[in-house]
Amino acid sequence: MTSDLATAAILASQFLLLLGMGMAIVRMVRGPRAQDRVLALDALSIDGMLLLLTIGIRTGSILYVEAGLIIAVLGFAATAAFAKFLLRGEVIE
Amino acid sequence: MNVLATVPGWVALTIGALVLAGALLVCIGSVGLLRLDSFYRRVHAPTLGTTLGMYLVLVGTIVFFWAGEGRPALHVILIGVCVTVTTPISLMLLARAALERDRREGAAGIPAANPPETGADGGE
């Protein structure tokens, strides 16, 4: 009984995280500027990483945690590279 | 199969509450990302998900693997440390890039390259 309730809570959190990812995607498509899209992409990667952790809790598999660790590191590299490009890319133009 | 049934009931409830609270904060952060009306305001929103929201989900995950599999998944802490250290860097870079772009275009409400002693107002 309590475990059903807990599972429902995890399911609800997955729904909330998916909703958050959806909103981040809307912001990414809408823009209006490049920095908004990069910010949304950063939020998207964090939300996705947390979603992986909740999947790990529901399936009891530690592998999802490892995947989350990799996304946490790679998401940063992507955002830093994009921001660097926004900062420098147009200076040359 | 219900994996959460393998841990004691109150532990399962604690995990559920922690993860749900964290996911709620992350979701509110995304709402802010969608709802706030200028870039400098939006840039504050995802920090909800990268700080307390993430910490709550991480603690829930650690408790789950500790109670369920008998071994603490302590490398979850590494996710927390990585994100805590890297998010400020990427957000700072983004804010600086946005400021440079806005200055180049001469947007309104942006402090000049050499801010005056008193400070300048932006936004509303």
Place this chain on the structure above:
Amino acid sequence: MTRWLPHPWFALWLLVAWLLLQQSLAAPTIVLGIVLALVLSWALGKLGLPRVRVRSLGTLLVLLARVFADIVRSNIAVAKIIVSPWPRYTSGFVTIPLEITSPYALALLACIITATPGTIWVSHDSRRQMLLIHVLDVIDEATWIAHIKQRYEQPLLRIFR
């Protein structure tokens, strides 16, 4: 000591991260971790970065606890602003004159300010020692300046003197 282990904090962090990733405390893992930490921190020393000098570990721990409390508090404040149907708030840039010059203290201050929801570090003018931050809800500019200077800058000055 300084020649062979120029960055002891970095080496310690590498060892801890290695052990966390390996999830074991077996002797070979520890030995390999120590070797990796020593070699990598020695390689970092070759880059000629300034050394980290933590003068007061206690102050650092107090500061971290304080930052955590502030993060929790401002999470709630920002969440309220986002959720409220008709939010009334004024956001704007705040310029803060800084005293700290140590690169590590500045880096830590940048992380603290940006990690706290509601404030973000925008740019720092090292020549004029002026910091520009953006605040989501500026109630009073002077209060924010005093808040950053007293709560974060004073302890940082004591830690990285």
